[in-house]
Amino acid sequence: MAKRVTGPEIEKLIQLLAKVPGLGPRSARRAALHLIKKREQLMGPLATAMGDAHAKVKICSCCGNVDTIDPCTVCTDVRRDQSMIIVVEDVSDLWALERAGAMNAAYHVLGGTLSPLDGVGPDDLNIKGLIDRVAVGGVREIIIAVNATVEGQTTAHYITDHLAGLDVKITRLAHGVPVGGELDYLDEGTLSAALRARTVI
Template sequence: MASTVAGPEIERLIQLLARLPGLGPRSARRAALHLIRKRETLMQPLAEALRVADERIVACSTCGNIDTRDPCTVCADPGRDAATIVVVESVGDLWALERAGAIRARYHVLGGVLSPLDGVGPGDLAIQPLVDRVAAGGVSEVILAVNATVDGQTTAHYLTDCLADYAVKVTRLAHGVPVGGELDYLDDGTIAAAMRQRTAF
């Protein structure tokens, strides 16, 4: 059994850091040592930022984004196309689309995808709030920006069925060859999807 060289407080810091995505035990140890070495310039400001975030961050009651205000900055922006709702699986996906700057629309965060094997059903996701938003009127298009996984596509089909009774156009993101991609390096599924969704040149 490996002996511990640090006190319980430091070990707890390492264990907590190791829970973060992308950080294993070794990376967490390195991060903890770096924080300890930079206590005044990094650890203390980080601790304060975490405290403030814990106190002020809320989930937007309209779209599910996280922000320090409700409705969130995106929902409150009058310059956005309120008639278009982009449906995403997670807040991370929403942020990725915002970084790309590809569309100035409103969003709806599902909170995951349907996954019978993992016990995730329609009641576990924010599907009914989406239907309610469409039913309230003023929405002309719903863009399904879910991931191109089996569960993502199952969720997209389910949402399409849920919205079938409303006068709203349901579209999805195109899948295929990425910009700058080389065919030789792409998987078979991506190539097949690109071929099915080919467009005029």
């Protein structure tokens, strides 16, 4: 803004909101005005929730999940089959798989994928932690659920190689046609994979 038309506290709030993913400079202003209009119902509680989360958030020292306790809710959940570990790139993938609700397993968050061009090596990821968890024993299966990208597959190979000597079954997510997907919109790689992995009806 050319001239100041509002208080510095409000301008500061807009500046910071604009850094939140999903909000840009324009939507940050709209969000700030909405928060100001709903200051008792939304702005106050959100400020408190954010302060609380900021004070309490921890990264689980076992699996790399985000929580307010360490070890996290997933690692300490006795109703989960802790002998199966789903390996994911990011906490958002863990949340996505949990929304699907298909498995009742433990997780391991790598924190990214191997990417030599970006200077991300094995030591930058939570891979040693995974090997240690398997080496301790009691793990039957590792399900590698990384993205189907070049970096994801490279990471999957690296993990498979380094778990080779240990007595654990290693699996990966199936490739195929997304449920509800239209063939015409799918790439050749997916179609080939779906054909190769065809199943009897």
